[in-house]
Amino acid sequence: MIAEPALVDALRSVAEQVPPVEIRPCVDLAFARDATGRSYLGRQFVGYPVHVGRALHVDGSAPDLCVVYLQSVSGGLFEHERLAGRIDVGQGARAHVATPASTIVHAMHGGSAVQRLRLVAHPRALLEYMPAPLILFPGSHMVSDVEVTLADGALVVVADSFLPHDPTGGQRSFARLESAMTVRDANGQLLARERMCIDGGNWLSGNAGANAGLRMHGSLWLLGESADAELLQTLRALAEVEGTLAGASQLPNDAGIVFRALAVDAVRLERIMHAAWAAARTHHTGSAPALRRR
């Protein structure tokens, strides 16, 4: 028997509980391309709780690609935290920004954590923003808002995954997840937008329409004109991974492709998300990524 519908009530109470709080910028990175064609980190500003690692060129299949890892020095996201960031990739530059491990969204008591990120890709730039999944602890309420500005010929790849987890081994659920993705062209014209709102209790019930009993979720956004019908076919032809349900579709207004997967556990989600990312990189550059696995 399905659980009593709770989201309508949850929406009502959440709106009353979240106070307006100023959002603090904690990451501002700008990548550029030098005369030799190698990409570099041209500007960086970071503040608590983010630490930025040194710029690396460690992808054997794309030696010009600038790789940067963002780490949290606080051990995750906490109630009432309000964080904002911006990543710019200049004309023709190529950057890969990731986190070295999953981010825990800690237990909360009626409040929320908010993270806003603006990604700007200039003409012919490549930006891969690939954070490891969020781990949603019981009672947590995460609000994530990513906005992408896409110039002509640019490709932006964004991974967005979450895993619910009760560290006591019980069946307590996160309270709520709100995850928005907005894609605009260089003139600010809206191309595609999603605002996914998930009630933790409903998610844990394994409802056939919500997650079909597969509670790990990932989206891979492949944004830009090179995310075309050929790539869509490649993604659809990826080998099925047992214990997952995945699909891909073309976004409206030629914004690109969204690949979406549900999985029974984190290992299988990682496997299928990695396969989709590798397919996208191969389609775009001609060779699969050669970065070490996390």
Add this chain to the structure above:
Amino acid sequence: MRTDMNAPHAPFHIPSPDDGGGDAIGMLGMLQFADSFFPSGATSFSWGLESLKLDGKVGGAEQVFELLCSHIEQRWAGFDRPLMQAARTAWSQRGAAALAEATELDRLCEAMNLVRGWRDASRRLGFTQLRVHADLGLGIAQVYLDQVRAAGLPGHLPVVQGLVWGAYGLSASGCDAMAASGLCTTVVGAALRMGLIGHTEGQRLLARTRPLIARVIDTTPPSTDELWNGAPALDIAAMRHEPRNARLFAN
């Protein structure tokens, strides 16, 4: 409100509550437009059910019910419903001047319909509604249909529902009930044709969705800045259905 655009053409005339008859006229209009006999084209769609069945995720009445609840609570409540109500409100308050607003809502609906299977279905059903109501003599339906044909407007179903049903003077809660019950009837009809349930079970499921629909209708729709959905399995079902060659339903 009457304008040249929504004045019905002779000889067909669908009275509005303003013509007298009040609630009964409105009720009869709702019954007519929400009836499965109305040529809406909805029977071509299963809204993810066929795909989830083929993937072994739905196999009986209880899971069909879960799917219905997901559609109503996790998708229609936060997405289709607010778009429909925004279009209806725009028409009720500004009449023909609401066309520009409806166009914006239509474009927003296009941008937020991320999965092609949903997008195409919403466009097709919106187009059919416009064509039928234009043929019935509803001026605004003809005007909007012309824009869809000539200017490449998407013509998405919730926006068209709000505009057209608003032009007939149907109440906000009546429009909610028509849209939600139409969606549920379509999914249950698909489940019947796939042999997942029998006729009596179908009626039982429709009755079971009523409290949920009523609870959703009882809330204020979110603003168009806060549209949302929360049913990834439905999205993936639609994505996986797009390339399938052997299928009964369009989505």
